[in-house]
Amino acid sequence: MRKKWLLAALGLVGLAGAVAYTQRDTIAMALISRAADGAMARNVMTDLPADQLHVGFCGTGSPLPSRDRAAACTVVIANGRLFVFDMGEGSGETLSLMGMPLDRVQGVWLTHLHSDHFEGLGPLALQRWAGTSAQAPLPLIGPAGTDQVAQGLNIAYGPDSKFRMAHHGPAVVPPSGFGFAARVITPGVVYDQGGIRITAFAVGHEPVTPSYGFRLDWQGKSVTISGDTAKSQMLADMAKGTNLLVHEVLNRDLVETMAQAADKHGQPKRGKIFRDIKDYHASPEEAGDVAKVAGAKMLAFTHVVPSLPRPLMRLVTLGADTHYTGPIRTMRDGDLLSINGKDEPAYRNLLD
Ligand SMILES: [Zn+2]
Numbered sequence: 001m002r003k004k005w006l007l008a009a010l011g012l013v014g015l016a017g018a019v020a021y022t023q024r025d026t027i028a029m030a031l032i033s034r035a036a037d038g039a040m041a042r043n044v045m046t047d048l049p050a051d052q053l054h055v056g057f058c059g060t061g062s063p064l065p066s067r068d069r070a071a072a073c074t075v076v077i078a079n080g081r082l083f084v085f086d087m088g089e090g091s092g093e094t095l096s097l098m099g100m101p102l103d104r105v106q107g108v109w110l111t112h113l114h115s116d117h118f119e120g121l122g123p124l125a126l127q128r129w130a131g132t133s134a135q136a137p138l139p140l141i142g143p144a145g146t147d148q149v150a151q152g153l154n155i156a157y158g159p160d161s162k163f164r165m166a167h168h169g170p171a172v173v174p175p176s177g178f179g180f181a182a183r184v185i186t187p188g189v190v191y192d193q194g195g196i197r198i199t200a201f202a203v204g205h206e207p208v209t210p211s212y213g214f215r216l217d218w219q220g221k222s223v224t225i226s227g228d229t230a231k232s233q234m235l236a237d238m239a240k241g242t243n244l245l246v247h248e249v250l251n252r253d254l255v256e257t258m259a260q261a262a263d264k265h266g267q268p269k270r271g272k273i274f275r276d277i278k279d280y281h282a283s284p285e286e287a288g289d290v291a292k293v294a295g296a297k298m299l300a301f302t303h304v305v306p307s308l309p310r311p312l313m314r315l316v317t318l319g320a321d322t323h324y325t326g327p328i329r330t331m332r333d334g335d336l337l338s339i340n341g342k343d344e345p346a347y348r349n350l351l352d
């Protein structure tokens with residue numbers, strides 16, 4: 001008797017499987033429809049406490065190619081406004097995938113004009129323009145030469161913009177919203193509205209001058225972004241008491257290993273580039289020193305050189321904790337830290 005029941009049950013499972021198999025495309029379409037609905041409705045802002053300062057990591061990589069990391073990008077959310085710092089390759093897409101509402105972007109602040117800090121601008125501008133029907137160009141703020149970058153991009157994307165306007169019409173892609181509007185800045189306060197203040201300061205990334213770091217303050221909470229820099233006293237001064245120091249990092253031993261591999265395979269010029277970059281970035285210990293001198297409440301590593309598979313990443317930042325005793329985290333793309341000003345910033349990843 002039991003055997004009969006078992007056979008009947010197996011038969012039913014088999015029948016259900018067969019129905020699922022024959023209907024697989026219908027089921028898949030229903031799932032896709034649900035996913036599309038979720039994607040269109042998604043707005044990460046509605047989940048974020050409005051009185052906190054949120055720091056998102058839209059690109060944690062470097063010029064060394066990585067499938068896991070977009071190039072340099074950090075986004076700060078204060079009082080419902082988005083402030084983007086650098087926009088390396090792939091980071092515009094990452095920002096969108098994180099669910100960030102691009103109509104809230106106040107502008108992109110460039111730390112310096114190495115290409116790994118601005119190659120994602122084209123895709124971001126398109127997503128913002130076409131996705132939110134932006135009425136004004138995207139503000140692009142940065143050191144001398146930023147105007148040249150904006151002008152070049154506006155020319156390069158000119159033909160594309162004409163095709164899109166002809167296809168979708170001016171109500172969807174307003175001609176006034178295309179491209180970038182550049183503003184060249186010097187050190188000092190570069191944004192001061194609604195109680196949010198951004199201060200630019202010079203860091204050490206010679207021969208790239210000027211190179212800036214940025215500090216954003218709002219309601220007694222702050223985040224300080226190093227930009228690309230060797231160990232910097234100016235950064236330590238400007239990051240005094242900051243809730244979160246976002247610091248670049250390069251592991252010289254690992255980069256030397258790469259230089260030796262290049263030499264070994266008859267690529268001495270590539271080896272030279274690896275050795276050249278060692279002196280204008282900061283080691284984990286040096287970044288730890290800066291965080292300690294600044295009295296930063298937390299240290300977050302980004303622009304990690306080199307990027308290793310996740311279980312090995314701790315090797316890249318080895319030694320930082322012997323120089324700085326506060327919390328340290330090596331960031332991944334999609335990470336978000338939320339600062340309430342009292343406790344250690346809360347962590348979550350928006351892409352997992
Ligand atoms: Zn650089």
Ligand SMILES: [Zn+2]
Binds near residue numbers: 062063072117228303
């Ligand atoms: Zn860089």
